[in-house]
Amino acid sequence: MTQFPERAHFVARRALRNATLAGALLAGAAAAFAQSSSPVGMWQTIDDHTHQPKAIVQITQDENGTLSGKVIKGLNPNEPPGRRCTACTDARKDQPIIGMTIINDMKKDGDGWDGGQILDPDNGKIYRCKMHTEDGGQKLVVRGYIGISLLGRSQTWIREE
Template sequence: MMRVITLAIASWVCAGGMAMADPLLGTWQTEPDDGAFAHVAIAPCGANFCGTIERTFKEGAEYTSPNRGKTLVIDMAPQGDGKYTGQVWRPSNGKIYRGKIALDGDRMRLSGCVAGGLLCSTQTWARVN
């Protein structure tokens, strides 16, 4: 009987954890940048979130980029209401920028900013199903 109760509690805890999964988690497709785009997997990294390049595409065909496996979204901290702040790496120039994310369902607006956030370049990413 104790085993059944333990399994029931474990199932409830796991289901609650999945129900409370952060909407940022998952795989996202970037906009093309210099003719290439990527699928980026967003996962927990410590208390925040990071995104790693899983697959890369050029002119619509998958290819092996030297950027595969590198972290593009760095240490994004939840700010509430679907907003996150952290850093982003732009592979085309190798620079890291102050980053912001705003989620809207299966769309993500990702911004890389300079000058204290006054000048930003923004992409809209789509969730990959």
């Protein structure tokens, strides 16, 4: 290489450019993965008994990084469109389920989200909640429980495109 210093310079510049490009591509892929693995977005819930689509829940993140989820659309054709939460015992009592916030105070915890609550509008009960994404962010496993996570049930929601 000492005979052709300009060639060595050219090779070094090309290697640096390729390394920079590869780093940018990896950073972009990591950001895309992080975004797709976030629960933020629209999710189709599944009825526990019929295993049919039940509702669309929109999960949003506030400026503090806390997640909440709101029912934005019912998917069960057998339920009346203006259905209300007659079983609720808090401020949501007799309020329309469409537009109702059913998930609140979820905070990032490792690979998932925890520390919040979820309301089951069918029975009016409020459960502790934890969630995490699977399949590259296309599924959301939502677990409602009492006391410890072992005492509860999980649902898998499907991301709406």
